[in-house]
Amino acid sequence: MKARIYLLIVLSIVLALLVACAPAATPAPEQPAEPTKPPEQPAKFKAGLLAPGPVNDGGWNQTAYEAFKRMEAELGAEISYVEVEMAPAAFEKAFRDFADQGYNFILGHGNEFTDAAIAVAPQYPNTFFFLSSSRFYDPNIPNLIGLNTDSSQPCYLFGYIAAKMGKGAGLIGGMEIPPIAEAFEGFTLGAHSVDPNFPVKITYIGNWTDTAAAKEAAISYVDGGADFLVGNADFANNGVYQAMVEKNVWGFSLFGDNTSKAPKNILANYILNYGEGLVEIAAEVQAGTFKPTSNIEFGLKHDKVMWITYNDGAANPVPEELRKEVEAIAEKIKAGEIKTLSSQK
């Protein structure tokens, strides 16, 4: 018995030595190969993603990951991503690991990476760091840029349409956080540009999943006289679409085409293609033409990133003249003549 244990130990030592030696031995032949690589491709563009969750989540992280896959295909970029351990202690190191290896474009996909990026970016002035869902800009750290999407612009157009076509609007949000509140403010300003007394009611259900609560809120607004509904509560929006169908009122969908969920009732969709925005910026960084003087705010003027589509199959489609008016307003928003947020200068 004991002899066998000995044998086991000796065997494992031999195995261990084999394993221990193997990695030490292989770098030798590979190392000479590495220095020869750079001369072949002197400026390989490298893009790194810090994802706060699994990149196949079908939502937030997947959007970014797919954008990086496009960078690989369209820009010939070398891409890599890391699903960061969600600890503040891990963020800085992840940024640094990318930057140390000569990555040119590093995206922290969420506002939570801000502190770490501020700490790291100044030490790598030749690397561009980006933050999703952020308005960060500091002239002292010109290589750290916040990327935000201004949903108040398309929502301003929706508010305008609602006020032209309807009697009142009910907006159902998930939580009162800046991106949601700003979208609703844009809607309200748009509606009030038509009729300052047009009733716009706003409620937040406090989560992103409670379809029943969203539906109840929507129905109570309809019972109170509203005939336009907008949901901005992620998954819970399904409740809003159900309410549109049941009460036969009109509505809009945000961030994607949801026409199939209320084919007769949804009059228009606001489509957001954030990945396109990321790829465009990466192309500029690669070409060396990216010289930002402010944070980046994706709006209607980035017409491949953000646009609206109409549903011609609706029971009451948006009339042609109104579409032309909306188009004219969109042009003014793009030109900065119309402000869709009261806080805008």
Add this chain to the structure above:
Amino acid sequence: MVWRNFGKRFRRAWQSIGLPPIAILIALLLGAVVLWLAGYDPLIAYRAMWQGAFKDLTAVTEVLIKATPLIFIGAGLAIAFRCSIWNIGAEGQFYLGAIAATAAGIYLGSLPRAILMPLVLLLGIAGGAMWGMLAGFLKNRFGANEVVTTIMLNYIAIFITGFLVTGPMIETKGLFPQTPRISENAWLPRFLPPTRLHLGFIIALLLAIILYILLFKTSIGYTIRAVGTNAEAARYAGINVQNNILLAMGISGGAAGLAGAVEVAAISYRLYQLISPGYGFDGIAVSLLVGNNPLGVIFSGILFGALRSGSEVMQMNARVPSVLVLMIQGMVVLSVVAFGVYRAVTMEKEE
């Protein structure tokens, strides 16, 4: 006879020094097979992992930074586990410590550095200890199983944090679910710039040594271990079992709370909704790995820190998906624990 004695000694020395590294190597070997089956080159993957953890001074300090909360929590848990109190609540105790430290760092921010810095750490200890002793109290008073109560208290602590950072303590701009930064007077000093190595790591080492002495060289530690070995016998011998349970929960909770306070005061400088990626649970493995020896926790904590640190570079450079990386980490833990059991069994036989 000579051979036998030699063999015995050799085996003893071997078991205490040699087995853990062997366990890790075997796990990595199995991991290599999995990587190979999944279509990745194990050598490239492990080289990336090694580089991520030990490439240069900065990388090594990052390993120590990641090890710091694990050493705190593991050393504290060693005390509770030696008392046979299964404290699964280090996660919640960590949060309570982080909350208390953040509150002090924000609302008492005008205090001078010499007062505020220790105060933040002390409040962290107090917060964690209170949360731990609550479970101890419930066990003593109502016989509530501490496994259940500590797990439930984890949820409560995490939800309290969520409430605080979205409500009463949200940053003044009111934008994102996080508190404002704590006063600079509360920041733990960093040495070895530009690395982020901070005073907390030294405190963690000290705490591990202190808890080791407490556990094995004092009468307090002796009674704690006596309760852990056989509570009935200890009671019969005149030891107050309930007090010792409270004490063990207080120490392990306080250590976890201190980990939370250090994380806030040295790394994040503010409180987030999910400030811990599960340190409290990793701490359990860190302690069990070395047979609940507070001194050994230093090494197992650093091992875990290195695995974590290296795994991100493994994702980045070897393109290994995070799930595979986590699986290899799990295999390392499993293998080391299995060897630990083997060691315990053979030692018992010999004694």
